[in-house]
Amino acid sequence: MEPLRGSPEIEYPTIWSYTLIGWREKDMRAAVHEYMGDDAAYKLTFSHFSRKGTYISLHLEIEVESEAERNATYVDLKAMPAIRLVM
Template identity: 35%
Template structure:
């Protein structure tokens, strides 16, 4: 039986830590340049992950060092403003 109370709890994340985002851009967008622009001197890696079936979108795995939950969520919002999708 599933404990529904456990589903409502936030996961425990120990900060600082490396966090991974899947970012998706339209074909032709330089994801590495955008990551460098947004992250500046932060420690990160951005690697190609997958191309869509029609070669319209490219996904990348971004691994970046975050200091806190606020930092992680702020970075998500920043990425979301530039990428097609962020997961």
């Protein structure tokens, strides 16, 4: 088996999943809803609490049209005060 080289080939549009980590679920959900808007199709689900209960993670699934849109969404989510980390 040969190791992968370079970037994987991603066909767009595609459903992309982001893991969001923050402190308060309510604040995270509100920030995502404000960013996505009322008419956007997205799925935001609870993932889990950290061992000590300090952090919470949510999964966000959205359809992205291009790599540029995927990367811009990552940057925008990462800039939100309610979200500590985006993966």
